[in-house]
Amino acid sequence: MATKVSFLPKGMGSLSRGLPPAQPGTLFVLGSDGGMSVAPDTGFQLLFGRNQPDVHVCVGAGDTCVSRRQGLITHGYSRWLLRNTGKLPIRFPGSRLVLSGDEAELPGGYTPLFVVAPRQEHLLEVRIAAGAQGQGAGVTDVYGEETLDRDARDLSETEKLVLVCLAQRYLRDDPQPQPLTWARAAFELSGLRPGERWTPKRTAHVVARVRKRLSTRYGVPGLMEDEVPQPVGNALNHHLITDLLVTTTIVKADLALLAGRTAS
Numbered sequence: 001m002a003t004k005v006s007f008l009p010k011g012m013g014s015l016s017r018g019l020p021p022a023q024p025g026t027l028f029v030l031g032s033d034g035g036m037s038v039a040p041d042t043g044f045q046l047l048f049g050r051n052q053p054d055v056h057v058c059v060g061a062g063d064t065c066v067s068r069r070q071g072l073i074t075h076g077y078s079r080w081l082l083r084n085t086g087k088l089p090i091r092f093p094g095s096r097l098v099l100s101g102d103e104a105e106l107p108g109g110y111t112p113l114f115v116v117a118p119r120q121e122h123l124l125e126v127r128i129a130a131g132a133q134g135q136g137a138g139v140t141d142v143y144g145e146e147t148l149d150r151d152a153r154d155l156s157e158t159e160k161l162v163l164v165c166l167a168q169r170y171l172r173d174d175p176q177p178q179p180l181t182w183a184r185a186a187f188e189l190s191g192l193r194p195g196e197r198w199t200p201k202r203t204a205h206v207v208a209r210v211r212k213r214l215s216t217r218y219g220v221p222g223l224m225e226d227e228v229p230q231p232v233g234n235a236l237n238h239h240l241i242t243d244l245l246v247t248t249t250i251v252k253a254d255l256a257l258l259a260g261r262t263a264s
Contacts, residue, residue: 049071210240
């Protein structure tokens with residue numbers, strides 16, 4: 001049996017291939033330069049980030065976009081919790097983002113996490129030994145998408161307001177967020193700017209203009225209809241919102257633009 005807190009060597013290989021003997025519920029975290037294992041009953045808080053001398057597990061070394069202290073993993077009430085203490089989002093497999101200041105429960109089994117920097121995603125492998133939190137769902141494919149050329153996108157004041165309104169469920173930590181409908185967004189914008197005539201058509205036109213500009217100027221994929229399989233549904237706006245979150249063009253603090261309105 002491993003000790004309560006142990007170092008993992010750099011050359012041990014991926015956590016997706018298995019674990020050494022460990023107490024059920026033990027957390028294993030592995031970065032590019034090694035990692036740590038932590039038993040669930042230690043009260044140990046595992047810190048990860050770019051500044052190797054100041055964290056337990058290094059991720060994103062050399063990338064100054066990654067925070068020196070990007071995240072913290074703690075144990076309480078029979079579960080492991082991830083907290084994003086840095087600026088950049090942390091992505092779970094798929095499209096779920098944990099934004100700065102937010103928390104998320106880590107599932108049992110193997111979970112690749114990704115610190116989403118503008119030009120590269122940095123992998124942080126996490127695995128929880130079966131037992132206390134059940135058996136995980138297995139290995140998830142490692143993500144590899146486009147690289148981004150710069151940080152925040154250029155938006156006008158009106159464009160930013162419309163997009164924060166459209167994306168507010170993402171910013172409000174909805175577990176399965178979707179963009180607002182054009183009708184709902186237009187209704188809320190009319191309440192925020194009663195002197196202007198906001199219709200679903202006008203709202204959609206503003207967003208379509210931003211999608212086209214980001215597609216042509218920044219090369220962001222998945223923003224034009226011919227790039228997405230039918231039925232398109234919310235895919236175009238979902239891809240747009242994800243890009244704006246990843247590049248920190250919109251952040252949780254921008255909810256102040258909505259002056260206390262909430263999505264329904």
